[in-house]
Amino acid sequence: MNYRTTKSGLKFSELGLGCMNLPLDYQESKEILKEALSSEISYFDTADLYNKGANEELLGKFFKENGHREDIMIGSKVGNEFFQHSDEVKWNPSREHILNSVKDSLHRLGTDYMDLYMLHGGMIEDNKEETIEAFNILKQDGLIRAYGISSIRPNVIRHYLAHSDMDVIMMQFNLIDNRPEMLLDEISARDVKILARGPVMKGLLTEKYDSVADRKFEEGVFDYSQDELKEILGKIDAPLTVSTMNYLLSQPVASIVGGASSVDQLKANVAAYQQVDYQTHDRALFHDLSYEEHL
Template identity: 50%
Template sequence: MQKNKLKSGIEISEVGLGCMSLGTDLEHAETIVDEAIQQGITYFDTADLYDYGHNEEILGKLLKKYQNDIVIGSKVGNHFNKEKQTHFWDPSKEHIMNSIKDSLHRLNLDQLDLYMLHGGTIEDDKDESIEAFERLKEEGLIRAYGISSIRPNVIRYYLENSNIETIMMQFSLIDNRPEDLIEEIDEHGVKILARGPLSKGLLTDKSTKVLQNKFNDGLLDYNYNDLSSTIEKLNTEFDQLSAVTLNYLKSFDALGSIITGASSREQLKDSIQHYNTTMTEEQIKHARAIVKDIQYQNHTS
């Protein structure tokens, strides 16, 4: 599988496993993680908040035998109580500095490859958060850091004032808002981690069923009728919508990894098969012309 290099030299597979959907059954999770390794996936994405730390614990157990061959990314910023299953936003330096110790313990690691701020608002003390990540790099507890955000004003601040290496953002053929930021991101040598590439199943072979079950109120700038006609047009023109959206994402030089979740090994196999389906530049442009141009409406200044 194609690997893409971050500024620090870390290489991540162009498809990464989003681990939030692994569940809490260790044996079932192991079948998915082992399949990911067999398919060439070397980047695994988690967060301390997923299952209130349990997701990191499961990943730490399962990836220990592959430790020299894989890259792990986790996220921080939510102060949570596992027993009460509650959390609140806390991007403070103190919280970030303390949380890395807990994440490293749960992941069975001495050093985390990639540590990302799990959200963020323009009102945060962003310089304090940046100072925390820089300190963690100096202390050797992390190799690189980034943010997970869909707020353009937050993204731009970190691009201009920090040494982030990744930005995780919602990105698919339907949700093409990140196109507005691609040039700026690429100019700073930052790589995109594209989450939600299949738009909650809308861009799969189950698109009609998913549309009816999940999108009665439409999506972004689409009302239901707009979305229905767009999906129908895509299905008429292309055999497999998953392959279309994955090839669309692969066409951007700023792409670091497409983060795909999987609740079974079969689902993961299908995703990799569609990732490996080759499409021409003309086909990608045609698919892009069918969907709307979507721009960010909030948090732009």
């Protein structure tokens, strides 16, 4: 496993584990997490909203039992005010909410600091200065090592690039959804790196692309028809997951954050990563996409 370091010194494994879809059954999740550690994955990504804190608790239980805290990085997210006894979720990026929520997340994770804390979304109408102030306080107090945002809104991303000292931006990014390319120069100019979520585009960028297109993309996606997607993906000789990983790792990406709901799925992601050569990808076959909203 290779690693990439951000400006605050966070050392990301190039392949991370998105924990959102971990099974609620602890024994099942435990096997996936053990496999991740044995594969030298060091970045584990969660959020307070995932299963209303249960996902953080699951990670906390595992690392309490298995140690390794000094060898791994935990990232969580904040901004969604949720309620245990209803499905209501309120957007709340306020200073007070962030400063209170981090305590709850740290308790559930069983740790006294978080490596990365991210705003879980964001709108241009937010009081962004208040949000940034909260993250800076947490960093100064040693409760977090670095912060960032998870967003695909260019106007929000550009504000945080200009006015904060964030380390990372989490974005959906892959060969099909290459919209982040329009922001790469601005991101790199601020020495910020990307956490790439959705690297296989819901399974389209795997060997099962044909059946996935039939099940999930009957109407196509973005400006691709289903037939065009199948035609393009059928032209690629290299394994599709390897090709999209090669593409992402040729960009200012700190980690490819792939999810896994089973040990076999994680092993498939790791096997694809082990074939990466950092050069071979098929970007030229795909459309040049750009964000069209929130500009």
